[in-house]
Amino acid sequence: MSPVIQLALAVGEPAAPPAAGPARGPVPVPLTGAVAVAAAAREAGIAAIRLLDEVAAGHALDPTVVAAYLAGLHDGLGYIAEVPTTHNAPYNTARRVLSLDRATGGLAGVALRAGGGDEVSRATAPAPRAAGPAARWAEYAHVLTRLWESFPRAALIGDQQAGVVVDDALVRPIGHEGAFYRVAGPLDGPSSVQGRPVVVADLGDLDVLDVTAVARSADVVVVGRKRAAGADAALTEALRRAGRSRQEVALLGRVEIAGDDLGPGGAATAAALAGELRDWAGEHRLDGFELVPTGSADAVVTAVRALTPRLTDPADAPASPRPLTLRAALGLPEPAAVAA
Amino acid sequence: MSRRLHLNVNILNAGVFGGSWRFPGTDGTASYTIEHYTSIAKKAEQAKLDAVFLADGPSLDPQIRHRTSNNLEPTTVLARIAAQTERIGLIGTLSSSYNDPVELARRLGDLDYVSGGRFGWNVVTTAGAVAARNFGRTSEPGHALRYRRAAEFTEQVVASWAARTALVSPQGRPVVVQAGGSSDGRRLASRVGEVIFSADQDIEHARAFRAEIREGAAAFGRRPEDVVVLPGLSTVVGGTEAEARARRELLDEILPGEYARNRLAGQLGISLDGLSDDEPIPPELLVAPDEAGGSQTFYRVVKTIIETERPTLGRLLKKLSGGGGHRIVVGTPEQIADDIELWFRTGAADGFNVMPDVLPSGFDDFADHVVPELRRRGLFRTDYEGTTLRDHLGLGLPDAGPYELRPLEPAL
Numbered sequence: 001m002s003p004v005i006q007l008a009l010a011v012g013e014p015a016a017p018p019a020a021g022p023a024r025g026p027v028p029v030p031l032t033g034a035v036a037v038a039a040a041a042r043e044a045g046i047a048a049i050r051l052l053d054e055v056a057a058g059h060a061l062d063p064t065v066v067a068a069y070l071a072g073l074h075d076g077l078g079y080i081a082e083v084p085t086t087h088n089a090p091y092n093t094a095r096r097v098l099s100l101d102r103a104t105g106g107l108a109g110v111a112l113r114a115g116g117g118d119e120v121s122r123a124t125a126p127a128p129r130a131a132g133p134a135a136r137w138a139e140y141a142h143v144l145t146r147l148w149e150s151f152p153r154a155a156l157i158g159d160q161q162a163g164v165v166v167d168d169a170l171v172r173p174i175g176h177e178g179a180f181y182r183v184a185g186p187l188d189g190p191s192s193v194q195g196r197p198v199v200v201a202d203l204g205d206l207d208v209l210d211v212t213a214v215a216r217s218a219d220v221v222v223v224g225r226k227r228a229a230g231a232d233a234a235l236t237e238a239l240r241r242a243g244r245s246r247q248e249v250a251l252l253g254r255v256e257i258a259g260d261d262l263g264p265g266g267a268a269t270a271a272a273l274a275g276e277l278r279d280w281a282g283e284h285r286l287d288g289f290e291l292v293p294t295g296s297a298d299a300v301v302t303a304v305r306a307l308t309p310r311l312t313d314p315a316d317a318p319a320s321p322r323p324l325t326l327r328a329a330l331g332l333p334e335p336a337a338v339a340a
Numbered sequence: 341m342s343r344r345l346h347l348n349v350n351i352l353n354a355g356v357f358g359g360s361w362r363f364p365g366t367d368g369t370a371s372y373t374i375e376h377y378t379s380i381a382k383k384a385e386q387a388k389l390d391a392v393f394l395a396d397g398p399s400l401d402p403q404i405r406h407r408t409s410n411n412l413e414p415t416t417v418l419a420r421i422a423a424q425t426e427r428i429g430l431i432g433t434l435s436s437s438y439n440d441p442v443e444l445a446r447r448l449g450d451l452d453y454v455s456g457g458r459f460g461w462n463v464v465t466t467a468g469a470v471a472a473r474n475f476g477r478t479s480e481p482g483h484a485l486r487y488r489r490a491a492e493f494t495e496q497v498v499a500s501w502a503a504r505t506a507l508v509s510p511q512g513r514p515v516v517v518q519a520g521g522s523s524d525g526r527r528l529a530s531r532v533g534e535v536i537f538s539a540d541q542d543i544e545h546a547r548a549f550r551a552e553i554r555e556g557a558a559a560f561g562r563r564p565e566d567v568v569v570l571p572g573l574s575t576v577v578g579g580t581e582a583e584a585r586a587r588r589e590l591l592d593e594i595l596p597g598e599y600a601r602n603r604l605a606g607q608l609g610i611s612l613d614g615l616s617d618d619e620p621i622p623p624e625l626l627v628a629p630d631e632a633g634g635s636q637t638f639y640r641v642v643k644t645i646i647e648t649e650r651p652t653l654g655r656l657l658k659k660l661s662g663g664g665g666h667r668i669v670v671g672t673p674e675q676i677a678d679d680i681e682l683w684f685r686t687g688a689a690d691g692f693n694v695m696p697d698v699l700p701s702g703f704d705d706f707a708d709h710v711v712p713e714l715r716r717r718g719l720f721r722t723d724y725e726g727t728t729l730r731d732h733l734g735l736g737l738p739d740a741g742p743y744e745l746r747p748l749e750p751a752l
Contacts, residue, residue, distance in 0.1 A: 013506045031454060059506040062450040068416040069454050072378075072423030087443035091398055091474040092413075099413040103374040103420055118440040124476030151400065158361070158368035163596040165361060165368070168405045184473035188400040189411035190372060 002312040003281055004250055004288030004330050006080070006220075007041055007304065008050045009034065011066045014058035025256070026294050028058040033297025034066065038074040040301040044308040047329040048078025050111050050200065050290065064096045071104045078107045078326035080200055085133070085140050086115035091183055093140075094147040098189060101197040106325035109198030109219070112141055114208045121181055130179035134213040139178045141199055141217035145335075146174040148196035150186030194325035195334040203227055204254075211238035219332055220250045222290050228253050232285035250330045253281060254290040259299030262306040274310030287331065344734060345684050345719045346568055346691030347711070348431065349384050349703055350393040351377055354408040356574045356695040357661045358603070359594035361408045363698045371408045371699070374420060380700050381421040384428050387707035388721050390732040391429025391460060393517075393537070393693055394418065398438050399471040402606075406599035415451055422455035429729035431460035431517055431535075436490040438466055438475050445500035448514055450507060457511030457728035460535060461497075463518050463528070465490045483636065487524035494532050495745050502743035511728035512738045521549075521637030529567075530556025531746050534735055536569045537693050539637045541644070541667050546571055546688035560746055568733050571683070572666035573692040577705040581671055588670045591697060592658050600657040607638050617654030621646050641665035666695055673709035680710075681719060 012028035029037060041049055049070070051063035063081035071079050081100065083093050093110065101108035114133035117125065130136075155170035174185035201214035202222045211231070214221060215238035223231045236246045255277060262270045277289060289311065293300040327334060353371035354361035361368045370376045381392045394414040401409035414432030421430060430451075434444060452459040465486035472480045480486070494516065501513035518525070518533035526549075529536045536553055540546035554564035576591070578584025605612040610625050626643050642665055645656065661668070669679050683689040696702030714720040725731060 061454060061507060062447040064416060065419045065447060065451045065454055068419035069423045072420035087440040089438065089440070089475055092439065095398065095413040096416055099416040102412065103416060118443070120438055120440060120475050126476070156369055156372060160362045160366075160368045163362060163594075164405060165408050166404045171400070171404070182476040186400050188398075188409065 003278070003286070004252065005046050005308055005311060006048045006050055006078075006222075006252060006288065006290045007037075007046050007300075008052055008254070008290055008292040009037060009300065010052040010055040010058070010060040012058055012060040025056050026052065026292055027296070028055060028060050029297040029300060031061070031066075031069075033300075034070060035073055037297055037300050037304070038070045038077060040304045042074050042077040044304050045312065046077065046304060046308060047288075048080050048107075048109065048326055050080040051082060053082040053084060053113065064100060067108065068100055068103065071100070071107070075104065075107070078109065078198075078329055079104060080109040080111050080198065080326075082111040082113055084113040084115040085117065085136055086113075087118045089118045089120045090140050090143040090181055091147065091185075091187075094144050094187055095189070097144070097197045098148055098187060098192060101192040101194070102189065106192050106194035106327070107329075108192075109200055109326055110144070111200035111202060112137060112144070113202070117180065124182060125180060126177060126182050127179040134209050136180050137201075137209060138213045138216060139180050141201075141214070143174070143176050143178070143181055143183050144199065145196060145217050146176065147183070147185050147187045149191055150174050151188070151190050153190045153193070156190045194327045198326050198330065198332070203231075211235045212241075215239050215242040215244065218249060219327070219335075220252060220330060222252045222254050224254050228280070228284045228286065248333060248335075250287040250332060251285070252288045252290045253277075253284065253286040254292060257291055257293045257303045257307065259293040259295035259301075259303035263299075263302050266302075266306060270306040270310055274307055277311060343684075343690070344721065345680070345714065346390045346570060346733060347720065348391045348393045348429070348570060348691075348693045349380065349389055349706075350395065350572070350693050350695045351380050351699060352395055352695055353410060353699070355698040355702055356666065357591045357697050358407050358596060358599050359591050359661075360698045362594040362596075363591065363701070366698060366701065369408070372411055374412065374417065376699070377412070377417050378421055378424050380703055381425055381428055381430075383700070383703065383707055385425045387711045388724055389428065389707075389711075390691070391431045391458075391729060392418075392421065393431045393462070394433060395462075396433040396435075397464075397466055397468075397471055398435060399468070399474055402470060403599055403602055406596040406602075415447060418459065419451055419454060422451070422458065427724045427727060427732075428458070429460060429515075429732055430455055430458050431462055431515075431729075433462040433464050435466040435471070436463050436493040437481060437486055438471060441493050441496045441500075445497040448497070449501050449504060449509070452509040452511065452514045453507045455509075457509040457730070459509075460515035460517045460729050462537065463490060463494050463516060463532075483522065484524060487522075487528060491528050491531065494528070495743070498532065499743040499745065502738070502741070509728075511730040512740075515729050515733065515735065519637070521640060525637070526553065526556065529553055530562075531560050533567060535733065536567060538569060538571045539641055539666050540571050540688075541641060541665075543683060543686065543688045546683065547686065550687060550689065566735060568690045568735070570691050570693045571689050572695055573680070574666050574668040574695045574697060575676060575702065575706055575710070576668065576670040576697045577673060577676060577702065577710060578671065581675065584670045584672060584675075587697070588668075592661060595657075595661055597657075600660070601653075604642075604657060604660065608642060612653065615653050617657070618652050620650050620652050621656060623647055638665040673713045676706075676710050677713040677717065677719075680714065681717060684719065
């Protein structure tokens with residue numbers, strides 16, 4: 001199939017321009033601009049927008065709030081909210097992301113960022129000296145996936161005659177006891193139509209997370225330019241050890257795009273860039289791209305419009321206008337129930 | 341300017357009664373869909389209400405077999421409602437015991453910005469061991485400790501909003517809503533609450549409660565008019581009085597019986613085993629409210645009913661009807677408007693947090709018939725005069741500059 005395309009976007013307020021030099025990385029676009037970007041992304045056939053939690057170039061709005069807001073205006077597009085483990089207890093993250101997923105009809109996910117703990121969980125941490133963002137990430141993501149399946153959709157029956165809302169025999173606490181967290185469950189709401197929300201693991205160019213830490217729970221793995229080489233083989237092996245197959249995970253390569261270069265007259269630039277990216281994906285067996293435009297909202301829209309059709313194969317244009325769920329848009333199977 | 345009546349609708353999933361979800365003509369699982377909440381919010385905006393209100397707790401109700409419960413997280417629901425409405429205020433319940441203040445301050449401040457200044461935060465401490473176990477605890481923190489944390493937590497969050505220089509909403513910062521009826525809760529309300537969601541069965545008591553909160557606010561150096569007191573009001577509307585009574589009786593009939601007993605026993609923290617429906621509840625089963633561990637507001641209301649009316653268990657269960665101990669009014673739009681007017685004009689309330697019997701039908705009746713009647717009497721707005729929740733509530737913009745932390749105890 002055509003490469004999967006995910007767009008990274010920060011929504012908020014840019015910082016005052018620095019005295020010297022351009023800002024590094026993506027610049028937050030204002031909320032109104034983000035609405036226009038979402039419309040363009042949907043039209044271009046982008047699978048999902050990943051909403052960034054923190055950017056160097058300004059103040060980003062909370063990604064779960066922005067995702068819920070944008071999804072209320074533009075449906076039919078995936079929304080992935082970046083959520084750090086820092087300051088977020090897993091039960092709360094699980095609820096927010098599943099609520100978003102249910103509100104969007106199965107088009108949501110979370111990009112879980114490795115970090116520290118939160119004030120609530122820290123007070124009762126099972127192993128107070130347990131350390132390491134990668135180990136914490138792995139445990140956290142596992143708790144999320146188990147909570148998301150703790151209240152199966154089939155349990156919601158609403159039998160008005162018999163007076164039974166939920167077949168509570170099907171709803172199971174998770175009883176999680178790990179090094180970082182102790183979470184009883186179950187979640188308060190039924191599971192998603194896509195099985196459970198998508199989990200994105202960003203390996204970036206830093207050495208915080210590796211394929212081993214994310215192999216158990218990730219549905220999407222994002223690598224930067226420096227880590228793309230060999231990522232497919234390493235991921236395949238890590239997944240095999242976790243009892244999963246490479247087909248269950250989408251491997252995306254992250255690319256920063258200067259949207260301003262792709263405007264009117266930039267067609268040749270766009271074509272050349274798209275060609276280069278497709279070669280890159282072919283060489284490293286990437287399933288797609290995460291585009292990170294670094295300009296204004298207009299520049300982001302320009303980049304989306306110029307690049308997306310050149311990255312995807314017109315012959316693969318789907319017959320039905322949009323896949324029904326984010327998992328389908330990413331070419332992922334619905335997950336089997338998570339093993340306890 | 342004359343006082344203005346304020347009305348919120350509490351979208352308590354399928355409705356305030358335990359049997360709401362079974363009401364004839366109702367989709368029993370509608371409250372598990374997002375459209376249930378967005379469509380009621382749109383209706384509330386058409387009726388020019390102050391706000392929608394979402395109750396919440398981070399746990400699955402152990403009674404889920406028999407009644408619908410909270411099942412969608414409030415900030416994501418309200419952000420979606422913000423996208424699909426323009427004026428209606430958006431009040432969400434978020435726990436001070438089970439959130440990290442740094443994260444919550446950012447998220448709620450951002451929701452206020454995204455909604456154009458329409459958000460209000462209902463601070464609750466979250467009773468019960470079920471929620472505690474989702475956050476590593478084996479039991480809930482004690483009542484006094486929960487409220488001490490709530491006071492510090494709330495002030496930390498408000499101070500963080502006041503310190504914002506970017507992404508500041510048109511109303512300055514979210515409105516702080518507070519619901520606790522216990523002595524700890526009342527002190528917190530006087531200290532930081534801007535809207536007080538109370539539970540009262542009796543007009544005299546409600547008048548005294550409102551006076552106490554306003555005096556308490558003054559003792560903390562605040563203006564009494566900067567606090568808006570909105571008791572919960574469960575409504576059963578009928579075209580005629582007989583229709584309204586029939587609707588109420590039907591709600592009693594479809595209340596799952598096992599549910600009502602379990603819920604009451606759980607909320608009072610006592611066992612009702614062996615007590616039959618036609619026996620009175622022995623008052624000695626109940627400890628003093630401040631010693632009760634769970635929701636003291638509910639406990640207080642029920643204890644008063646038991647002591648003054650000496651009901652049988654069956655009668656008490658019917659009276660509460662699976663609700664949270666809020667006052668229930670049954671009648672025609674005119675009768676309900678009479679009740680609202682009396683409470684409002686005699687200083688027992690600044691308005692109400694309306695909890696319709698069945699959603700959406702009970703709210704449709706309220707919006708289509710009771711609200712116009714209140715308008716005819718000159719009590720309720722015919723259109724919004726502003727765009728923010730503070731505008732609707734008649735609360736001015738908060739003082740600019742850093743938030744001054746208030747002492748834990750009022751000045752004597």
